[in-house]
Amino acid sequence: MRTTPLLRVAAVALAATASTVAVTPARAAAPPLSTPTAIAHLDLARGQQPENITVLPNGNTVVTFAFSRQLAEIDRHGAVRVLATLPAPAPGSATPALTAPFLGGVVRADDGVLSFIYATGTADLTGIWRLAPGGTPERVTALPADALPNGLARDGRTGFLYAADSVLGTVWRIPPGGGTAVRWATGTALQPNGFLGANGIKIHDHAAWVSNLDNGTLLRIPIRGDGTADPARVVATGLPSIDDFAFTGRGDQILAALNGSSEIALIAGDGTHTIVLDHSDGLQNPTSLAVRGDRVWIADAAYVTQQDPNLLTARLGRTTADGPSTRNPSRNNPRTPPSGP
Numbered sequence: 001m002r003t004t005p006l007l008r009v010a011a012v013a014l015a016a017t018a019s020t021v022a023v024t025p026a027r028a029a030a031p032p033l034s035t036p037t038a039i040a041h042l043d044l045a046r047g048q049q050p051e052n053i054t055v056l057p058n059g060n061t062v063v064t065f066a067f068s069r070q071l072a073e074i075d076r077h078g079a080v081r082v083l084a085t086l087p088a089p090a091p092g093s094a095t096p097a098l099t100a101p102f103l104g105g106v107v108r109a110d111d112g113v114l115s116f117i118y119a120t121g122t123a124d125l126t127g128i129w130r131l132a133p134g135g136t137p138e139r140v141t142a143l144p145a146d147a148l149p150n151g152l153a154r155d156g157r158t159g160f161l162y163a164a165d166s167v168l169g170t171v172w173r174i175p176p177g178g179g180t181a182v183r184w185a186t187g188t189a190l191q192p193n194g195f196l197g198a199n200g201i202k203i204h205d206h207a208a209w210v211s212n213l214d215n216g217t218l219l220r221i222p223i224r225g226d227g228t229a230d231p232a233r234v235v236a237t238g239l240p241s242i243d244d245f246a247f248t249g250r251g252d253q254i255l256a257a258l259n260g261s262s263e264i265a266l267i268a269g270d271g272t273h274t275i276v277l278d279h280s281d282g283l284q285n286p287t288s289l290a291v292r293g294d295r296v297w298i299a300d301a302a303y304v305t306q307q308d309p310n311l312l313t314a315r316l317g318r319t320t321a322d323g324p325s326t327r328n329p330s331r332n333n334p335r336t337p338p339s340g341p
Contacts, residue, residue, distance in 0.1 A: 030276040032248070032266070032317040033255075033296065038282055040078035042309040048072075048080065049309045050299035052105045052151070052244060052288045054114070061290065061297055061311065064103040064116055071103065071116060071131065074311055084137045086129070089120035096121060096148045096167040097196060105152025105163070105201070105244070105288075115140075115161060117149045128152070128161060128174055128181070140178025144168070151201040151244055153208065160227070162208050166196035171208060171221065171229070184208075185221050185229040200244030200288065204252070209235075211242040211256065218242065218256070218267065236271040244288035246296070248316060255296060257286035260304060264289070277314065284308050291316065 029036050042048035047068030054062050060075045062083070069086040086103065095102050096119070104117035112133045119126050126149070128141035141161075143149055148167035155162070159176030162184065169191035173184035185208070190198040193214035200211040208221045210232070216239040222230035235252075241260035245267075248255060252269035255276070262285055264277035277283055277298070284302040291297075294316045302309040 029281050029314060030266075030274070033264070033276045033314045034317060036277060036281040036298075036312050036314040038078075038310050039076065039297075039313050040074050040080065040311040042080070042311070044302060044306065044309055049301040049303065050287065050311065051103060051301060052116075053290050053297055053299045053311075054106050054108045055290045055292050055297060056108065062106055062108065062114060063299055063311070064106050066103055066287075066301060067100050069101055069103055069118075071106065071114065071137070078311070083114075084131055086118050086137060087125065089122045089125055093121045095119050096146055097192075098148065101125075102148070102150075104150045107152050107154040107161070109154065109159070115152065115154070117152050117163060119143075119148050119150075121145055128163065128178060130178065141174045141181050143172065143181055147172075148196070150196070150199050151210075153201045153203045155203045155223075158227075162201055162203065164190075164198040164201040164210050166199055166213070167192060169197045171198060171201065171210060173227070185210075185232065187232055189215070189217070189219055189232045189234060199242065200257075202245065202247060204247050209245075209254075211239070211245060213241055213243060213259070216240045216242055218245070218254070218271075236267050236273060239265060239267075239273065243286065246289040246291045248291055249293075255289050255291065257288055257298070259285050259287060259301075262286065262300075262305065264298065281314075282308075282310065282312050284310060 050063040051066035052064045071084045073081045102119045106116040114131045123145040127143040131137045149163040150166040151164040153162045161174040163172040171185040172181040174181050196213045199213045210219045218236040219232045220235045221232045243257040243259040245256035254267040256265045262279040262283040263275045265273045266276045267273040284300040284305045287301045288299045296314045298312040300310045
């Protein structure tokens with residue numbers, strides 16, 4: 001695949017926090033994850049680099065291919081079916097921070113409607129799009145041309161959507177079905193620090209949880225009864241190049257994609273974390289995860305490695321407490337100074 005300006009920028013920014021993948025010591029998956037398996041090896045030359053993921057009721061997944069402008073379904077045997085290709089922006093357009101058009105977060109409503117993010121650097125296309133079953137994609141919410149909406153979350157209680165903006169350092173709130181977006185949360189904790197700020201986002205326990213890629217932090221922003229935002233609070237640190245994440249269904253326990261280092265971190269409710277999957281388990285710059293029951297799906301975009309974009313699955317076992325596993329606790333616990341680069 002030819003190297004675009006976008007990929008060069010991403011590679012430089014992510015490599016700054018990544019260890020050299022080729023010499024990473026081999027390690028097996030650590031509890032609560034086991035048996036990581038590749039469902040699909042995707043086509044780098046065709047731009048099949050998955051940025052975000054959601055799981056369908058039949059066990060298939062829907063992913064956004066970040067830079068080919070495509071939304072695709074991957075079945076349980078690894079077959080890829082393109083659901084939609086978004087329109088190209090006008091020649092000469094440049095998406096903030098990335099230069100190329102970018103397809104980001106995707107979520108599914110109970111009626112099967114897919115909502116997803118598209119950013120182009122142009123006012124006519126940037127925003128929240130939706131695809132109804134059997135329909136065609138349409139933009140339902142406009143966002144500013146200088147925005148870079150990235151992660152997307154849906155509040156199952158209210159139907160509101162929340163989009164994390166990596167360049168403007170903002171969380172946007174969008175009414176169910178689309179409409180005018182509101183700057184729901186802003187502040188220093190969401191801002192970028194050289195490349196991308198607010199990135200992944202999930203709604204959990206009456207709060208929006210947001211990752212900041214540049215700062216390596218995870219934030220919690222409580223949702224008040226009237227729908228407005230309380231101030232953001234940092235709940236975990238020391239997570240270099242954290243992208244999107246998913247709750248395991250065990251309280252506040254989280255699995256997070258550390259993009260640059262090709263690792264998955266298990267974050268406990270007290271903010272400590274450890275590494276439970278790495279490059280030796282098949283990871284190639286993971287971007288996002290989805291969890292259903294005892295199964296985890298991981299999207300690998302290979303932004304830096306440029307080797308094997310893929311979709312992995314692993315089994316999620318039980319843990320005895322809401323805490324990290326014991327693999328490499330001193331290296332990955334944010335309360336203990338790291339011993340290596």
